[in-house]
Amino acid sequence: MKKIQSSIILCFVTLLTLQTTVNAQYVLTEADQQYTLYNYNKAIDLYQRAYQKKATLHAAERLAACYENQQNYIEAERWFATASAMPNSNPVNTLYYAQALQSNAKYAEAKLQYSKYSAQNKELTEQQKNIWLRSCDSAIHWMKNPTEITINNEKHLNSAQSDWGATKNDNNVVFASDRNIVGKNKQTAHRPFLKFDGAKTPNRNVYGWTGNGYFRQYSQNGSDSVKIVSIKTGTAYHVGPPSFTTDGKTMYFTLTKIPEDAVYEKVKGAKDKVATVNVQIYSSTNGTEWSSPTPFKYNHAKEFSLGDPFVTADGKRLYFSSDMPGGKGGMDLYVCEKIAGGDWGLPVNLKEINTEGNERSPAVDEAGNFYFSSDGSVGMGGLDIYSATIVAGKIGEPKNLGYPTNSPQDDFAFNKITKDAGYLSSNRTGGLGDDDIYSFTLTTPKKISYIDPVLLNKEIRIENIYYDFDKWNIRPDAALELDKLVQILKENPTIWIVLGSHTDSRGDDAYNQRLSQNRANSAVEYIINRGIDKNRITAKGYGETRLLNRCSNGVKCSIAEHQLNRRTEFTIVKQ
Structure with a gap:
């Protein structure tokens, strides 16, 4: 009888274990589908359920990636630490763990993990290793030696979601926000692409990457309340922040539209075919109202992204970021110049400042100084803001603007409105929401020095x-x-x-x-x-x-x- 009972118990345990494994695998498959479609909010819930049923390396890696993409660096650090310590973990998890530590200002710990990864990866260049280590050392130095600048959170502009890319048009502050959806989900507001389920159009109210609404342009005049900018964009999806010509009659901005001839392909992990929809640049003119957007000459929505447009005061140059073929890294910076007939010339890659990382949000002030953000040079973590001089059309050596202009998180969209004041955007700790808009005022310039x-x-x-x-x-x-x-x-x-x-x-x-x-x-x-x-x-x-x-x-x-x-x-x- 004991033998029979033991057999029954053994059989039951085996079946229970098998059922748990099958259930975990089913949940993992569903999570992978949501991850493939960039629906990170849904994916996180499913991966957590799968991990609770069976603690797999795959689930831990994906949880870490989801949180990192949503800019929830605390959770990203926790899950990259878990993944990097698990058996058969890919060495790249150590790198991601180091980057998460750096984003959380844990620079000494980040250096240890960067060194550990360097020892694991024999193909890593000494130059790249030095950038990582110098970044940590420099961040510590900058925080001990802040520059002469005052940074203030513009609470009257910001929301619990993401607000970024502020600029001025007459007396109006204009920016982008995804504020219409209740809830607070960490996210990446300035990503260059979307991916949608081919079986149906995306939810027109909720962006799966973040769980927030899609971006729209908003403006505020003085003490008035924040209002949505009235412009017939022809899209229910993202509308990015604008860059205005000096007269305020033309603006350049980004839109996300689903092309009528969008190509839908089968993607592993997705039940239905999907299409990748890239952000593109458009312009609009203002008579009595803003005109329907005109697509930029070099848009290729099915092939690559164009974003972060900035038009110079004289209207002769348009700077932007793109991951078009032939670039140096992820997102590179480009410039087009006006040619005869008012058309835009071919995009020119700004090789002097582009890196193997990502360069974003170009801007030029009234003195001709060039500003941009990058995660490929020595910096505090994430995107850092840099400046460079422009002489005879040539951009000089970039310099990191130090702390507190920069933080361990993403800092971008630096835009001087006057000689010594303007706006920047950041998802730094202490903000009201995800990305926040900050104003800055420069005082006496202070020399920035690296620990190198x-x-x-x-x-x-x-x-x-x-x-x-x-x-x-x-x-x-x-x-x-x-x-x-x-x-x-x-x-x-x-x-x-x-x-x-x-x-x-x-x-x-x-x-x-x-x-x-x-x-x-x-x-x-x-x-x-x-x-x-x-x-x-x-x-x-x-x-x-x-x-x-x-x-x-x-x-x-x-x-x-x-x-x-x-x-x-x-x-x-x-x-």
């Missing part, structure tokens, strides 16, 4: 210094790099540095500690012999205590892997 010599007058890249096995003499390749540092120290007499030397794991631990100190001393001596005050340099030997990869004691590694750990790294500790 890259912005100290010249672009000088400092590489790590490597040594031969069991040696501490300065190799010719190392001498070249040390000479660069000598030049920086001569040109910037207030800089103090620490040279930290590291060994690989081969040999006795105590011996390696002495060897690393000898190597650090050797590098310092080289620099002092070239005329640098010894009080400005400190030598520090770390031995094998800070390995960059898996090659610890007893682990079999290649010569190249051991070589990576034999290095001297420079840290600027005072400027």
Whole structure:
């Protein structure tokens, strides 16, 4: 009887386990469909249910991605931490975890995760690694040394949802908002695309990515209430913020329309065919009312996005962002110039400032200074705002505007209305909703400095210094790099540095500690012999205590892997 009872119980447990697995898989499939359609609100609920039934890496990764896309960085950090620690996790989860930590201003922890990912990814360039680490160090420095600028949340303009892209037209402040839907859902308001279910048109009231309404233009005149801008756009979906010509009679903005010839394709995870609908640029003129929008000459709604239009005061240049083919990264910045007949010339890629990341929200002030946002350069996290001068049509070297113009989250749509005041948008901590509109007022400019010599007058890249096995003499390749540092120290007499030397794991631990100190001393001596005050340099030997990869004691590694750990790294500790 006990055997029979045991068999019945075993059978019941097996069936229950099987049923749970099947149910979890069904919920996961439904979640994947919503994820594919960018319906992140629905996907989050389904992935959480699936994870509760069965804790899978896939569900954890997707939850993290959903929260990251909705800019809920606290939850994104939690789920990327979970995913990166699970068995068979892809190393890229470590990178995403680092980025989430950075967005939450946890810079020291972010550096550890960036270093961990760098050791996991052998194809990663030293340049990219340096950008990540310098970003964390620079953010800490900027927050300790804020610039002379006053930032205020424009509470009379903002809502519990997303409000961004403020500009002026006469006495009206005009911006974009998705405020009409009750509820507060973290989201990405300035994404360049939508994806819809081909079986039916999208919900005309709710945007699945965020759970909020679609974007519309709003305006406020003085102390009047915020009102929707009356314009016959011909779309029930997104309408972006405008950029006006000087006379206020023409505006450029973005629309999201479903083309009549939209191509619907089968996408894995979706029950029905879907079509990707890209944001495009339109213009409208104002007589007695705003005219029906005219599409920009270079729109290709089925192929790529065009967004963030900005027309210069003279109306001769139109800057915008796009992911069109031939770019350098995700979203690149382009400019078109007016040609004979009033038409727009071909788009020109702004190669001087575009990166492998995303560049957004271009703008030019009355003095000819160029502003934009990027997540591909040294910054505090997410999109940071940068400035550059324009001389003879050429854009100079971009400079990060520092803190508090920038924050660990997304900062964009920087727009000077007067010489020293204007608006910017940000989803920084402490806002009323998702993206908020902030006003800024500049006071006495303050020099922005990086915790890296890259912005100290010249672009000088400092590489790590490597040594031969069991040696501490300065190799010719190392001498070249040390000479660069000598030049920086001569040109910037207030800089103090620490040279930290590291060994690989081969040999006795105590011996390696002495060897690393000898190597650090050797590098310092080289620099002092070239005329640098010894009080400005400190030598520090770390031995094998800070390995960059898996090659610890007893682990079999290649010569190249051991070589990576034999290095001297420079840290600027005072400027």
